[in-house]
Amino acid sequence: MxxxxxxxxxxxxxxxxxxxxxxxxxxxxKGNGEVRLIRVWAVGAVTPLARVIEAGQSNIAGFFRDYFLLIGVRRENQRLKDDLDRVRMENQELRTELSTADRARALAIFQERSPSKTIAARVIGNTTGVSAKVVIIDRGTSSGVRKGMAVITPNGIVGKVTGAFPTASYVLLVTDPSFAAGVLSQQNRVHGTLKGQGNGTLIVDYVQNEQKVNAGEWFFTAGDDRIFPKGLPVGRVTLVRQGATRKELFVAPSGLGDGLEEVLVVVEGVHAEIPEIATAEQPVQLQEPPPAAPEIAPLRDGSPATDADRLVDRYRRIGEIEKHEYGGHGGRAPNFNVTVEPRAADAQPSPPAPGTKQAPEKQAAPEKQ
Amino acid sequence: MPYSDLKHALPPEAEKRISRDDARFALGRIAAFQYIALGVFLFLLAGFWVLQVRDAEENSQLAERNRIKTVPVLAPRGKLLDRDGRVIVDNEAAITLMLTRETLNPDHLDAIARGVHMDPEDLRARLKRFQSRPKYVPMVVKQDLAQDEIAFVESHRDANTFPEMELVRNQRRLYPRNGLGAHVIGYVGEVSEQELDSSDFAKYVQGDIVGKAGLERQYNDMLMGVDGQRRVVVDSGGREREVLESKEATPGNSLQLTLDLDLQVVAELALEGKKGAVVVLDPRSGEVLAMVSRPAYDPNAFATRVTPEYWRQLTSGGDNPLLNRAIQAQFAPGSTFKPIVALAGLETGIIGDHDAVSCPGGANFFGRYFHCWQKHGHGTVDLHRGIVQSCDVYFYTLGNKLGIDNIAAYAEMAGLGKRTGIDLPNEAEGLMPSTKWKLRTQRQKWYAGETISVAIGQGAVTATPLQLASAIGGIVSGGVWHRPRLVKATSTVEPRRMELKPESVASIVSGMYGVVNEGGTAAASRIEGVEFSGKTGSAQQISNELRKSGKLDANESKDNGWFVGFAPRQNPEIVVVALLEGGEHGSLAAPVARDIVKSYFDKKLRLTQRGIRPSPFALLKPPALP
Amino acid sequence: MSDLGGGFREEFSQVQVKDKAPRFRIAALAGIALAAILFQVYVPRFIGQLSYLELPLLVTVYFSLMRSSPVAGLLYGACVGLAQDSLADNPLGMFGIVKTLVGYFAATASQRFNIENPGIRLVLSFFFFFFHQFFYWVLERALLGQSLDFELQRTLVIAVLNALVALPLFHILDKLKVG
Missing domain, CATH: 1.20.5 (Single alpha-helices involved in coiled-coils or other helix-helix interfaces)
Structure with a gap:
């Protein structure tokens, strides 16, 4: 043997x-438990190093990083006969260094002004893997970060914490297909649910076709999903169109700028009002809406009703016109054929409304106008 | 391999070549053996994996249970339409939260319940009830989620949080507001355990939404569609990757009712804020044109799940809004019973049209003095005046002559004391006393003195508004009683017919015409241009229902006001019964009927002027799925 | 490798020689693996395109090729893979198993090929990258029940890119070789 x-x-x-x-x-x-311990160790072991790298501008770690980076990039460039990436990378590095100071200040100001209690964190890495929409930040349970907390920047929401380790946490970005949050449009206060798509854009679901949302309009968090406090910017609508069952809304996330670096973890959320005018104006490329579906007439008073409800309304008005109290003692029977301006349509038996509930709404609309 | 071939193919010498070939051969075989062993091992390992991990249904989290998921496609119920095809009960789009029980983590229940504003204990109890169903069938947690609940569910159903949550689109019931037609329509709700044990609901399963009352219950099988289902492949992130099987839901059939929304609405408005009931029948067919009971409840509150507070509000207090007074309130009919007694008198030949009685304001029978409602007396009263003025003494005398069993025979012929057979659940029987009845129930002899009260619709006799409408409608139509019904049907039940003398019918109709048009007890409810006839009634009685409950206040000891009316005088098209509980007198109930009758004839005029005939037999297609 | 026994003995002795290798090499092994993993975690933040580079894999391939000991190769691959797993958001062992196999096969292959030849290095890097991605996909499908699509064209292109990066990388790593 x-x-x-x-x-x-x-x-x-x-x-x-x-x-x-x-x-x-x-x-x-098989088991529900994750192998937390190993992961905690691994993340814990890498985090300080990553932090050193992040912070280090001129120390050995910085050199260590630069060396590999530069060599790797140069080799690649040679093979690709293109110098562009290196230049871009250097450019990016410089710009990062320049703007870090500004951004840190902006973050501090925002953090002070925001009613919610937040802690600042730095993004120290992506999780390994090709299609990851998860980043690692350098704050963890020891700083009070817990699973399920909201992660934001002054520009908008970033994601939510899906895993917290002592010194680091995973943050699921808004663009991940499994991400969702309750949102509210700025102008018309239309409620919806934001969803990631796996690519750069987001969609807002559960908005009725009848509700009004404009391209370019801002969406803010609605504060009803138990993750994000109310009033945080989410993004701007890039495209609106009528869908088969619900409105189709596409939103460009405002929180994920180039090179996401500093973020705030909302430790204690406080709901805030949605500002009348969005502060973080950013140019957004607006797509032309397709010529598709025609506008559907809006609801009369917003809530759905049956033919019976409309008829009650009509007979009440007849009562008013004829000064008649229904079933009242005295007086005489009213003339039910009195003209009720201008809702004569009711007198005619309407055909059964097949299909969707929009049908009776459509019939109702001209009566009111 | 090509490189090694090159490498080894180079040696020129034959000997070496042979030895090398041997070695190579051996080496190659060993290598091949190694790889085969590796392959076999991996194969076994994969098999082990599949058996132990992937198919271990109850435990596997990321594997099989997330691989193929069964998502129900909920079928919408059929709509309810009025006789002209106008929508009374509609459906509207809603979102339902379900839990996939295979992947359920019990620790998540509390948080999920809180997220959708539910009591965690409720959710646990539900889950327990659901244990009888196969595990792959998801459980409905809450129907008709609000926006904030949808946001909560969507943002917490990722693989890391509560992946067992599932959102399904469905259609919820949309009932008219303010409880319009609530008692006729009924409401839906989740099938209860008691119902599942009964034969009516045996074919349904835990979690089904079924009709609980009214037409929703009566025609549940027709209205309910057949749910479909989708079997989809999802990855561990919960995203759908592939649809394996998709069975569309079959929507329920729509029902066309006999109700006329115009009349229903007028009746509802006329009873607004009052306590009572209205029944409107077409005596020519038995079709119910309107049926109202007040106070009402809001069926929309039942459409998802009724809150405990609302339920308490409905069941406490003596008003009992859940009671359909039109078919369940059993009250003494009072003077509205008099036409039936008159019919018995005329048909048996005990009295003639011109036999007169003197009314001094009361009379003595069997040693007891019975008052007429008119204390000063009516003077000389014949049948016509007896009905017009509703003279009690006239009917005491007539009743005394007839005897209880004659009265009972004609009352039962008209349909009192037994269910009309309307297509609604839980109809009450009412009561028509007779000597046999008393012997059977109380083992006592009937005393002739008791007949005197019964002759004016008091005493033990009780009727529901529907019974009264049907009875009077049949008499004034010349002795034809159609079974009342609420749903338009192509085949009709043969009506009951009795040979009545046309003269007796004409006498009674003439009397009832006088009540409204000749300064009778309902003179105030006259309608210009319509031969509106009727009979008022007031009865000092409370319903058996309420008497049993023992909760009475001052208002309930007041008289009930009745009115039964019809029009036109010849070949009546419409019979109306209005009941006002605590309404003091029938003359107060009459205007309710007047408004309804007026709206009926106004509508008729409207339609003839336009040259449009209502199409009562419009063929209905079930609504298409959106 | 003239006979079977000799082949095994030779391999065995090779391992013994490796065991006596300077500790610096082991430090380099660990350090470079760590650096490669950190590179993958950290660098794509600045240059998104670099997320397509699988440096941990290339490093595994390189050292497995150099040591030409299957045991050493597979153990090294397992370590790198598990380290990668523990930083990723997927179950531990996915990268581990794949890299174990890569290490083993790379070491086996090194006994057959002239691994100093840039052409062979290119082909092997390409092949192992492709093998790595494919096997990872197989594992995802078979073990995790994720029915993802295998993007063949994309994988081939990225494999070529990685192979091209592998050449200069291996050249640098050659310089770290001691003795």
Whole structure:
């Protein structure tokens, strides 16, 4: 046996290592518990280093980083016969350094003015993996960060904390397909639910076709999702169109600028009013809305009603016109054929309204006008 | 491999080549063996994985249970339309929260319940009730979520938080406001455990939304559609990747009712703020044109789940808004019973049209003095005057001559004392006493003195508004009683017919015409140009229902006001019964009927002027799914 | 490698030699792996395009090729993979298993090929990157039940890019070789 093991030592070790890892995977997948400890250690071990890298402008760590970066980039550039990336990277570095001071000041001012209690954090990395919409920040449970907290910048919301370790946390970005938040439009106070798409844009769902939202309008957090306090900017509408069942709204997130660096974690949210005029104006490329679906007539008083409700309304008006108290003693029977301006339509039996509930609304609309 | 081939193909010498080939051969075989072993091992491992991890249904979190998910497609209920096709009960789009119970983490329940404003204990109890269903069937947590609840659910259903939450689009019931038609329509709700045990609901399962009262219950099988379902593949992030199977929901059938919304609305408005009931029938077909009971409840509050506060509000206090007074309130009919006694007198030949009675304001029967409502007396009264002035002494005398069993025979012929058979659940029977009845229930002999009260609609006799409408409608139509019904049907039940002498019918109709048009008890409710006839009534009685409850206040000991009216005089098209509880006198109930009758004829005029005939048999298609 | 026993013995002795290798090398092994992982965590923040680089993989391939010991290769791959996993938001072991296999096969391959040849390095880097991505996808599908699509074209392009980066990278790493 030993001889065989020796002979196929390589294979045995390979299988053993793979088996152990499969076991580990199976344990994680089968049980609900994540292997927190290892992850906490790993993140904890990397975080200080990443922080050093982040902070270090001229120390060894900085050199360490630059060396690999520059060499790697130069090699790549040689192969690609293009110097552009290096220049851009240097440019980016310089700009980052320049604006860091400004941004830090802006952040401090915002943090002071914001009614919510926040703590500042730095983005120290992406999680590894190609399509990750998760970033790592350098604050964790030891600073009071908990799973489920909101992460914002003065420009807008960034995401929410999905995992908190002692010195670092995962932040799920607004652009992730599993992200959602309750939002409110600035002008017409239309409620909706913001959802990530996995790409750069967001959508706002659960908005009725009848509700009015303009392209270019700002959305703010509605404060009803139990994550974000009310009144934080979310983004601007880039495209509005009528959908089959609900309005289709696309929003460009305002919180994810280029090079997301400093963020605020909302430790204690306080709802704020939505400002009348958005402060963080940013130029937004507005797409032309497609010529698609025609406008659907708005609801009379916003709430749905049946034909019965409309008829009650009509007979009440007849009562008013005829000065008649229904079922009242005395007086005479009213003339039910009196002209009720200008809602003569009711007298005619309307055909059954098939299909959607919009149909009776459409009938109702001309009566009111 | 090509490189190693090149490398090894180079040696020129044959000997070496042979030895090398041997070695290479051996090495290659070993390598092949290694890879085969590795492959077999991986295969076994994969099999082990599939068996132990992926298919271990109750535990696997990221694997199978998230791989294929069954999402129900909820079918909308059919709509309720009035006789002209106008929508009375509609549906509106709503969002329902469901829990996929396979992936449910019990620790999440509290937070989920709080997020959608529910009592966590409620949710737990629900979950327990649901245990009888297969685990892959998701459980409805809450219907018709508000915007903030949707935002909560959407933002917490990621893989890291509460992935067991699932949002489903459906249609919720939209009832008219202010409880219009509430008692006729009824309401829907989640099927209860008691209902599941009963044979009517045996085919439904926990979590189904079924009709609980009124037409919603009566025609539940028709109105309910068949839910579809979608089997979808989702990844561990909860995103749908593929639709394996999609079975569309079949929407329920719409029902066309016999109700005329115009009359219903006028009746509702006429009873607003009052306590009572209205029934409007077409005596030619038995179709119910309007049926109102007040106070009412808001069926919209039941459409999702009724709150405990609202339920308490409905059930406490003596008003009992859940009672459909039109078919469940059993009151003494009072003077509205007199036409039936008159019919018995005429048909049996015990009295003639011109036989007169002297009314001094009361009379002695069997040693007891019975008052007429008119203390000063009516003087000489014949049948016509007896009905017009509602003279009690005339009917005491007539009743005494007839005897209880004659009265009972004709009252039962007209439909009192038994259910009319209307297509609504829980109709009350009312009561028509007779000697047999008394012997059966009280094992006592009937005393002739008791007949005197019954002759004016008091005593033990009780009727529901619907019974009264049907009874009087049948008599004034010449002895044809159609079974009342609320849903337009192509086939009708054969009506009950009795051979009545046309003269007796004409005498009674003439008397009732006089009540309204010849200065009778309802003279104030005359309608210009309409031969509106009727009979008032007031009865010093409380419903058996309320008597049992024992909760009475001053208002309830007041007389009930009745009015039963019809029009036109010949071949009546419409019969109206109005009941005002605590309404003191029938003359106060008469204007309610007057308004309804007026609106009926105004509508008729409107339609003839326009040359439009209502199309009562308009074929209905079930509404398309949006 | 003239006979079977010799091959194994040779390999065995090779491992013994490696064990006696200067500690500096082990430090370099660890340091470079860490650097590669940190690079992947940190650098794409500045230059998004660089997120396509799989430096941990390239490093694994390089050291496995150099040591040409399957055991050492697979252990190194496992360590790098698990370290990567612990920083990622996926279950531990996904990268681990894939990199274990890459390490093993790279080391096995090194016994057959002239690994100093840039052409061979290019082809091997390309091949192992592709293998890595493909096997990772297989694991995601089979073990995690994520029915993602395998983007063949994209993976091929990124594999070429990585292979191109691998050449200069391996050249640099060659310079770190001691003895």
């Amino acid at each position: 030993e001889a065989i093991l020796n002979r196929y030592r390589n294979l045995t070790v390979l299988l053993a290592v793979v088996a152990v890892q499969l076991g580990l995977l199976g344990y994680q997948v």
